[in-house]
């Protein structure tokens with residue numbers, strides 16, 4: 001069987017700064033995989049290269065052994081790799097349902113408005129079905145006609161994930177999904193992620209909330225200063241001397 005996702009010698013330079021430096025790691029299908037590291041370690045930059053937002057300076061992103069590095073975001077999305085939309089990227093004036101409908105079309109056309117205008121009836125009915133299914137999965141069905149901007153913080157986060165889920169991704173990239181959440185919202189979000197994994201979606205998660213990371217992840221890759229530092233299960237990573245050192249050096253503690 002081919003490796004689901006693999007990054008090979010992935011490198012990103014910004015002028016003289018090497019933000020990601022010859023990074024190698026793999027993600028297995030059907031797992032929740034954490035990407036951790038102190039501030040500035042290069043996690044978001046890595047995400048941006050995997051999702052097609054940045055073209056790597058060098059190295060490869062391999063999805064089922066196909067090199068997808070340098071493809072545009074919608075081309076990456078069409079292959080089933082989608083990053084979540086955060087709070088600020090929702091269309092606040094549109095309803096919850098309309099936001100999710102946009103998500104259903106994400107992989108197909110780069111311009112969402114062209115996508116909406118260009119829909120034929122069959123497209124639209126299929127999209128509505130997928131949107132309703134996504135709303136149900138994330139417990140948002142009763143809020144379908146609300147303005148996205150009026151939702152609570154936790155519901156907005158769930159909507160961000162529903163938009164992503166509506167395109168039926170194989171891999172969801174979640175960048176700090178627990179930021180600003182209260183303990184109840186965190187617990188609900190952790191439940192949602194476990195249900196996504198059960199439904200066969202692979203998750204790659206960047207997160208500073210170590211309790212969430214340790215409680216959720218099957219495997220964790222730790223980066224520091226752009227480089228691979230360590231990889232293992234939660235217990236191994238929590239007790240890994242190089243990981244502890246990297247976090248203590250950055251005045252953060254591994255939970």
Ligand SMILES: Nc1ncnc2c1ncn2[C@@H]1O[C@H](COP(=O)(O)OP(=O)(O)OP(=O)(O)O)[C@@H](O)[C@H]1O
Pocket residue numbers: 014017018019037038039040041042043044045046
């Ligand atoms: N567009 C950019 N232009 C120049 N430098 C950048 C750019 N994006 C990131 N960097 C730099 O690259 C390094 C890695 O940043 P990145 O945001 O990937 O780290 P991170 O691990 O996600 O950090 P955090 O946990 O604080 O979000 C940092 O030194 C950052 O300042």
